[in-house]
Amino acid sequence: MxxxxxxxxxxxxxxxxxxxxxxxxxxxxxxxxxxxxxxxxxxxxxxxxxxxxxxxxxxxxxxxxxxxxxxxxxxxxxxxxxxxLSRSYQITNIFEGLTVRENLQVARIAHEGRTFDMRSRPDADEELNEEIDDLMELTNLTEIAETKCDTLSHGEKRNVEIALALAIExxxxxxxxxxxxxxxxxxxxxxxxxxxxxxxxxxxxxxxxxxxxxxxxxxxxxxxxxxxxxxxxxxxxxxxxxxxxxxxxxxxxxx
CATH class of the missing domain: 3.40.50.300 (P-loop containing nucleotide triphosphate hydrolases)
Incomplete structure (x- = not known):
């Protein structure tokens, strides 16, 4: 140990x-x-x-x-x-108007310090999306990847928050x-x-x-x-x- x-x-x-x-x-x-x-x-x-x-x-x-x-x-x-060192909070702290995938993209982009041209989209970054797919599979979020977070249940939001905390590795x-x-x-x-x-x-x-x-x-x-x-x-x-x-x-x- x-x-x-x-x-x-x-x-x-x-x-x-x-x-x-x-x-x-x-x-x-x-x-x-x-x-x-x-x-x-x-x-x-x-x-x-x-x-x-x-x-x-x-x-x-x-x-x-x-x-x-x-x-x-x-x-x-x-x-x-x-x-x-990452922390998830008792009260969920996510972007309600974004989908699950978009929330995780924001977290990964911020963590890695990536920048994108204003005309480009994170969706076009294959490496980023592979990372997000792996993270969603790990936290049981794959089936609701394209769902906006304001429609999720309390338990689903907590899973998203855990995934966000894990996004910084x-x-x-x-x-x-x-x-x-x-x-x-x-x-x-x-x-x-x-x-x-x-x-x-x-x-x-x-x-x-x-x-x-x-x-x-x-x-x-x-x-x-x-x-x-x-x-x-x-x-x-x-x-x-x-x-x-x-x-x-x-x-x-x-x-």
Whole structure:
């Protein structure tokens, strides 16, 4: 196993409020890690620090790039993305008026820095379309490739968002409550997709999720945050049987 993402004593304060309290974690290239905790535990702040949306008060963030660990502590969000760390959001973030294919074309063109003559169309770029076709097949979107996204179901939009995040070819993929708002069928489908992606592509998956059924289903490792600090970290069985976790969280609807 190889470490692909590491935080060292990562801390974020807003005045007197400590949102992330000296968090030191390592993530490897094989395991799916779920990060859980009640609202206010620091999960969103932690994600925002990793992606450059927020700058830490202190501490460091390191990401493996081109075989070497590179510090990205002070990097801007677009620099983090280009370094290989991608994030999907709890609320879908796609171009509703474009088709699935067009959304993915925009993402790939932006990632690769391609430019087109005003008289040309991305559709004419065979290499680009092969990349998009492969990405849609990987994320189960082929059948709705030419469908405008404003007509898609919630579950289909979430698949598109995952495909958009994968379009930048990440080495680390942060999933932010991927099953939020889904019915049981959609939840089962997204869990299956995450399993398949973890098996089929060379990327490390880190997930925040409130549904404990989903957490136990997809996780090789669980990290529990409480008041911005790491309360527990390890294999699911050990973490979920930890008395502190059981007493503090598993009896609450906010886990």
């Amino acid at each position: 190889t470490t692909v993402l590491r935080t060292e004593e990562l801390r974020k304060q807003f005045g007197d409020l400590v949102a992330t309290d000296d968090v030191s974690l390592e993530f490897d290239d094989q395991h799916v890690t779920s990060i859980i905790g009640p609202n206010g535990a620091g999960k969103t702040t932690f994600y925002n620090l990793l992606t450059g949306v927020l700058q830490p008060t202190s501490g460091e963030i390191w990401l493996r790039k081109d075989g070497d660990m590179t510090e990205i502590t002070d990097a801007e969000p677009h620099e983090v993305a280009r370094s290989g 990440p080495s680390v993929f942060l999933l932010d409550e991927p099953t939020a708002g889904m019915n049981p069928t959609e939840t089962e489908e997204i869990v299956s997709l995450i399993r398949e992606l973890n098996r089929d592509i060379d990327a490390t998956f880190i997930v925040t999720e409130h549904d404990m059924g989903v957490v136990t289903d997809i996780s090789d490792r669980i990290v529990v945050l409480a008041e911005g600090a790491v309360l527990a970290d390890g294999e699911p069985e050990a973490v979920l049987s930890d008395e502190r976790v059981t007493e503090a969280y598993l009896g609450s609807e906010t886990v």
